[in-house]
Amino acid sequence: MPITYHSAVKSPGGSHHLDHLNGPPKDPSKLPSILVAGGAGYIGSNTVLELLMQDGPEWNVVVVDNLSTSNTDNMIDAQRLSGKKIVAFHNIDLLNKSALDEVFRLHPNVWAIMHFASAKSVPESWSNPIMYYQLNLGSTINLLNGSIETAAPRDKKMLFVFSSSACTYGSALDELKYDFSKPNGTGAQGVVEETPLKPINPYGRTKVYNEEIIRDVCKLHNGLNHDVVMKAAMLRYFNPVGKRAHVRSHGGGYAGQGATKPCADSDTFCRASSQSKIRDFIHITDLARSHVAALRRLISLETSTSAQDWNCLTFNIGSGRGYSVLEIVKTVEKVSKIDIPTETGPRRDGDVGIAISDSSKAWRELGWKSEMSLEDMSRDAWAFELKQMKQDILHLTADMYITQIDAFEPSRSLPALAA
Numbered sequence: 001m002p003i004t005y006h007s008a009v010k011s012p013g014g015s016h017h018l019d020h021l022n023g024p025p026k027d028p029s030k031l032p033s034i035l036v037a038g039g040a041g042y043i044g045s046n047t048v049l050e051l052l053m054q055d056g057p058e059w060n061v062v063v064v065d066n067l068s069t070s071n072t073d074n075m076i077d078a079q080r081l082s083g084k085k086i087v088a089f090h091n092i093d094l095l096n097k098s099a100l101d102e103v104f105r106l107h108p109n110v111w112a113i114m115h116f117a118s119a120k121s122v123p124e125s126w127s128n129p130i131m132y133y134q135l136n137l138g139s140t141i142n143l144l145n146g147s148i149e150t151a152a153p154r155d156k157k158m159l160f161v162f163s164s165s166a167c168t169y170g171s172a173l174d175e176l177k178y179d180f181s182k183p184n185g186t187g188a189q190g191v192v193e194e195t196p197l198k199p200i201n202p203y204g205r206t207k208v209y210n211e212e213i214i215r216d217v218c219k220l221h222n223g224l225n226h227d228v229v230m231k232a233a234m235l236r237y238f239n240p241v242g243k244r245a246h247v248r249s250h251g252g253g254y255a256g257q258g259a260t261k262p263c264a265d266s267d268t269f270c271r272a273s274s275q276s277k278i279r280d281f282i283h284i285t286d287l288a289r290s291h292v293a294a295l296r297r298l299i300s301l302e303t304s305t306s307a308q309d310w311n312c313l314t315f316n317i318g319s320g321r322g323y324s325v326l327e328i329v330k331t332v333e334k335v336s337k338i339d340i341p342t343e344t345g346p347r348r349d350g351d352v353g354i355a356i357s358d359s360s361k362a363w364r365e366l367g368w369k370s371e372m373s374l375e376d377m378s379r380d381a382w383a384f385e386l387k388q389m390k391q392d393i394l395h396l397t398a399d400m401y402i403t404q405i406d407a408f409e410p411s412r413s414l415p416a417l418a419a
Contacts, residue, residue: 018079021072021089025106032058032109033087034295037094037143038070038117039063043163043240045074046288047114052082054292061086062107064100065117066093094139097146104146112159112295113147115140118206122167123348125203136206137213144217144230151228159298160232161291162214166280166318166355167204168197168236173352178278178322190280190322190358193236193314200352207236211314218312223303230311231301233294237317238280238357240287242377277325278354280318283372283380290317293368318357319370328374335379 034051038044040063051061063075063086072089079085088107092099094117104110117139119125125132144160151158166173172195199205214232221230294315304310329340347353363369 019076021075024088024090028106028108031060031087032111033060033062033107034112035062035110037064037115040065040067040070040074041116044116045078046284047291049078049082050288050292052078052084062088064090064092064103067091094142097142100142100146104150110150113143114161114291115143116163122201122203125201129202132202132206137209140210140213148228156227157229161294162234164211164234164236165207166236166238168199168208169195170199170204172196172198173355178354190320190356192358193316193361215312222311231298233298233313235290235294235315235317237287238282238355240284241281242283242380278322280356281323281374281377282319282370283377286370286372290368293366297366315362316357316359317362318359320357320359322356323374331374331378336382
């Protein structure tokens with residue numbers, strides 16, 4: 001879809017203005033704003049929607065995204081659902097530091113950053129590790145540089161929420177003891193934030209290194225030995241599932257996607273009674289709301305004169321329940337009323353058998369917990385899939401009709417007109 005920009009001035013009344021994105025402003029904006037990096041993607045756009053739904057003059061949203069795995073439809077739909085405009089969309093690559101510096105120049109009152117932009121495929125990270133280190137680390141470093149430079153002339157505070165991953169735990173997940181005596185893994189003791197980080201693939205290592213970079217920056221900018229104060233929250237989330245009404249996913253999978261195709265499973269390596277790998281799934285809406293909760297926690301976080309790491313927080317974001325792949329298949333079959341063929345396969349490189357979170361810290365400190373069930377996730381994902389299939393059929397029909405018109409030859413199909 002071609003990008004349609006309007007000037008970043010106050011939009012006219014009515015709902016039609018929500019169908020377009022504001023482009024970069026001509027002059028620096030005075031609005032206090034939250035910069036969302038990767039805000040056009042699956043998780044990012046759902047979080048943009050949650051941010052737009054917050055009350056208060058400071059909850060304005062600026063999005064940067066290179067649209068390599070997303071499109072502008074997600075942001076436009078977030079505007080429609082919230083009834084509010086995104087302040088500006090900047091179609092840039094975060095590795096282009098001069099372009100990112102221009103974003104900060106045009107939005108000098110950015111007070112928070114949410115960083116979702118990331119290459120995120122485990123298999124691809126094995127086939128191209130250099131690209132993963134360059135993209136995932138370089139984007140974070142550029143954002144941190146820009147945020148500190150932006151904070152310096154203002155009130156000297158910047159909040160940073162980082163999209164991390166359960167992949168940071170890696171092999172430590174397989175070393176945990178799990179109790180599956182209760183239904184749906186509710187008796188399992190999930191991984192806690194203090195568990196040693198043992199990533200087993202390049203993607204997971206980029207997340208660990210990013211966390212260390214952010215932690216080091218927070219140690220320097222902790223209000224004790226530097227003018228600029230950086231407060232950060234790193235969210236290690238597990239498997240996001242489901243679809244909000246608006247979001248399109250490009251290159252990312254979810255439960256129920258491709259439900260008419262065989263579902264590859266790996267029951268040869270897992271220790272679960274269901275004989276398939278176990279995952280902690282979380283609805284995308286719950287996940288998006290956890291970012292808002294983390295940002296609000298950073299707002300309220302006060303400077304500590306004793307704790308060296310007071311300003312850098314880490315949270316697991318998950319449901320705390322383990323579901324096997326076979327349970328996922330059965331649930332999707334239930335909501336879709338379609339039989340899904342399955343087949344077993346070997347363990348993927350860099351994959352773990354069981355991954356379940358203990359997200360009790362997020363409940364204690366953020367007041368956040370997952371609320372939606374596996375059936376909710378599967379139902380929403382399937383409803384979106386049906387909607388997409390209908391749209392694809394309509395587009396295919398329209399394309400065929402246009403093709404027929406283009407091939408139509410009046411001289412052969414119609415009688416000659418009298419002079």
